[in-house]
Amino acid sequence: MTAYLIKNVSLVGAEPTDLLIRDGVVAQTGPGLAAPDATVLDATGLVALPGLVDLHTHLREPGREDAETVESGSRAAALGGYTAVCAMANTSPVADTAGVVEQVWRLGREAGLVDVQPIGAVTVGLAGERLAELGAMADSAARVRIFSDDGHCVADPKLMRRALEYVKAFDGVIAQHAEEPRLTEGAQMHEGEVSTRLGLTGWPAVAEEAIIARDVLLAEHVGSRLHICHVSTAGSVEVLRHAKARGVKVTAEVTPHHLLLTDEKAETYDPVYKVNPPLRTADDIAALRAALAEGVIDIIATDHAPHAVEDKECEWAYARPGMLGLETALSIALDVLGPQWDLIAERMSRAPARIAGLEGHGLDPAPGVPANLTLVDPAARRVIEPAELASRSRNTPYARMTLPGRIVATFLRGEPTVLDGKAVR
């Protein structure tokens, strides 16, 4: 295994120093290190973050390998600075058995670019009727701890209660896609002034807020861990703030796009902006940003949702919801938060690793720690060209935008997956 000596790199909250990576771990840190056998990387001006961890990624394999595969999604993740991603269960077949989650886990190991941690479905076929084999998925080689019907809400309160109770035995967590389905029938975008003007059916904020309110109460009642996917409204933030103050074991994520883009994007009728939950208002964005800074929202998760051209480049009403995220998330975080590296490390690496229970991830570089880390050039700016993305899909909402920051290198257990901004494999 090659050793790497990273010279003059800024660690979070510290002066520039050197970092020696050997045998998969950080062997030494400190100024003026020497290691004759190591490959030297000059990291002057670069920041080393613990490898990013995405709690919400759609890899589309099995079933829609034309949109993404475990391997292509893993490469996109590594290029985005990630060393671990949690793969959502809405594949085809659905990841609702030990067999499917083991398949995804094995494909992740074979690709070897990031750690792929499968998420299991809460209900059989995401149909919301019967609990899936949660225990078998937890006991499988994939060691599933997060369960989610993402793409669908677990709308039945009794089923949600049972799921929360069931996963307690192995410290699991239910990640809820909060959307009261009766309130979003036929919805195309955020319900508000813009939807009224465009004549598109609205997805009201209350459809999200009502489910979060119900589920934090259920989680409190049974004493279980709940995670809320892609929080998108100011009202949801208030419900979460209240729940956290009561000591409910709830965590929450926000996506990069919900921190940046508003429902006015729908005025273009470009389906690249169609997403679930929908883009909201500038007031929602302000509340989400404040909640992220404060910790009411724990993490940034991408909800990387690749879709094939025919599913996106069509009429708005027929387009699938979802947008790419892995290769642009750090840049959006930098744009939104500025160079608050400790906050970025917390929200994009440490906290998601803790929530997912991923050993060896989310740890700041220090002697003896697994060398899962990413080197960022904060001064670089880059123009997003969809054709240059590693994802098999092209549905980025940031096409031709100039974004700050560039991932220069990513290391997974001491092996580079990205060097000089390019995928190693």
Ligand SMILES: NC(=O)N[C@@H](CC(=O)O)C(=O)O
């Ligand atoms: N977030 C999205 O807009 N899309 C998700 C599923 C979903 O939440 O609808 C997808 O799988 O494409």
